[in-house]
Amino acid sequence: MATMSWEQRLQQFVEAKGSSSSAGAAGGAGPSGAVSAASEADVEQMTVQCIADWHTPTAAAAAASTYQHIPRFYRKCPDENDAVRMRVREEARARHVQRLSKEMLTNSDLDVVWALLQRQYSSQENEEKMINFDDFVRVGQEAGEKFSSYFTSPMVYAKLYQQDPRGRLPISRLYAYIMRKVWLQQTRIGLSLYDSHGTGVLLEVDFENYILELIPTLPQLNGLEDSFYSFFVCSAVRKFFFFLDPLRTGKVKVQDIMSCKFLDELLQLRDDKLTADQQRCNWFSAPHALRVYGQYLALDLDHNGMLSKQELMGYGTGTLSPVFVDRVFDECLTYEGEMDYKGYLDFVLAMENRKEPQALHFFVRLLDVQNLGYIDMFSVYYFFKDIQRMLEAHGQPMVQFEDVKDEIFDMVKPVDSLKITLEDLLRCGQGDTVISLLIDLKGFWLYENREQLAADPSQLDAEDEDDDEVDDMELASSVPSGGHVGNQGDGAGGHVGNHGDGGGDSQDVLPVEREFREMSVEDLE
Structure with a gap:
């Protein structure tokens, strides 16, 4: 006999109970017409089981329920007066940064990779050592697990491939890619040290502290007087905030700083062989900063700052x-x-x-x-x-x-x-x-007069010469000792802790330096 469902058992129970009630009213109730206690217990047990089954969601129901009950994904920063929670948050962030720092490649690791690439190349063209995909995989296997993110994905090779007919890749380009990735990681960690709230954004004073501590690591700024540091910091920070914070919220995302070209332009000052033209075009160079400040002083006729x-x-x-x-x-x-x-x-x-x-x-x-x-x-x-x-x-x-x-x-x-x-x-x-x-x-x-100037460009050249009559460096030499940057609040000259430069260690690998600089963040994603 087939097992009855809960609906059938319940229907039978109700009918038997109704028959028992009718027979009792007529005075002919007996054991056969009565509803047994065992039958009622069975129905009760099946009812409880059905209710439990209804509350146990199926896989489809569980998936659908996630749209109705979204887990908490945002936690507000603790109040600054809550000393315990603030301390726990700072400690957690410090340990996270420390863990990321340990996972980064060091200079010795980069030397190992360069030696492997030098040894594993399979061909050479125009004095450029080349590797194919098999060589690429082999280098990754020999380098070890620490380098797996650079050699296990075919996408890395595909991104760097430049239509070589034999499917090869210059080892200098691959090494420049690895250097660039390491540099970005180092810079990201360095910037996060100044993220006082751990929210992924830097306030203006935070970024001022970063630039101030970065100055001693940039050889092109060695000639700057200490009294000019606050003006240089202000100049550098304003470029980032003008372009990355057009709505004037007073903060910029660390990710935006990493993605823009300005950080490359700033850290280009690590190169002590920049030409005069390169320095003139670089907003962050000492000559350019001095020129802008010199113009400001020249305009300030009453010398009130x-x-x-x-x-x-x-x-x-x-x-x-x-x-x-x-x-x-x-x-x-x-x-x-x-x-100001x-x-x-x-x-x-x-x-x-x-x-x-x-x-x-x-x-x-x-x-x-x-x-x-x-x-x-x-x-x-x-x-x-x-x-x-x-x-x-x-x-x-x-x-x-x-x-x-x-x-x-x-x-x-x-x-x-x-x-x-x-x-x-x-x-x-x-x-x-x-x-x-x-x-x-x-x-x-x-x-x-654009048509006339197009026919006779000498008129425009004469105009440009008139604009450049004032010598920039002579103007800049009038920077006052111990000057201030107008009425701008906290300023860039405040004392900060020793967080490090955050810009990473420079590598003296001349064949790849140009490719290293030309790579954008989009190339590395």
Whole structure:
């Protein structure tokens, strides 16, 4: 006889109980019609088992339930007054960093890898030693488990492969890749030491401390006077924060610092053989930092360490429009109506990088005089009428507003024909030209005479020579002893603990140094 289901057993029990009740009422109840205690116990046991089965989810039900009950994935940082939790958090972070440090390759490990690559190469072409994939795997096996992440994945080989007809890879490129990965790990750990809250972001004062302790490790900065350190730190930090924190939150992600090119540019100063041209193009080099600060001192006519509107009017060729300078002081942080060095650095970074999205964001905020979130016809007229006054003062032929307005809107081709947004300027690729037309008489003149200048470039060369008349180093030599960086709060000169430079050990492997520098973070992911 087949085993009855719970439903069948329950139905039988109910029917038997009903029959027993009817028979009892008629006076003919007997043992055969009564519901036995054993039968009732069986039904009760089966009912309890069914209920238990209902509460035991199947695999599908368990998977679906995860969408209804999301596990906790965020824990708020403990309050600074909670000394015990803060101490536990700091200790956990320190041990995590210590463990990562032990897992990193050392200089001796890198020497071992280089020796293996030198021994295992299978061919040579144009004095470049090459390995194939079999050699690549063999090196990984001989190197050991510590190097497994660099040699076990075919993706590493595929990323570095450069269309060699025989499927080979230069050993110098592979070694440069390993060096670059190790350097990034070292730098990541070094930056995390300054992450005071352990949240993956650095506050401005945290990054200032990092740069300050990095200075002694950069040979190109050996000639800097101690009194200039705070100015250099301010200059370096402002570039990172201007581009990585355009919304001015006062913090940047460590991951963003690692991903941008600025850290490479900064650590390029480890090379004591940089040419004068390379130093001139490097924002973080001593000559460039001294030049920017020298210009600041030259503009500060009353020598009070701050810049007034009239003093900022002398920036560059002295052709900025007064209305634009007024807007700079309206929107940027000032102290009793004057600009400090930190604000000046933001201004310089915007002026020198007008094509960049962060700079265009800076300028749109200034040109949006009505705080509408875009540049309208009134804003264009508001700034161009000042350019017209300057043209008239210099005896230049007048240009009609309608012509300039049509030219600007034709260049930008905004989605809305009556307003220009930041997205419109970024999309059109002519945002820097539009900005120059509205804020700078020289920029307007260069645009108006672009065809003539293209036919006779000597006129433009003469203009550039006039701009470079002031000797940068002579200006920089006037850096005062024990100077300060205007009114900028904590500053970069505070005392910090000995966290190390975080930049990693440099390797004197000349054949791979160029490839090492050219590799981006995206190449290493």
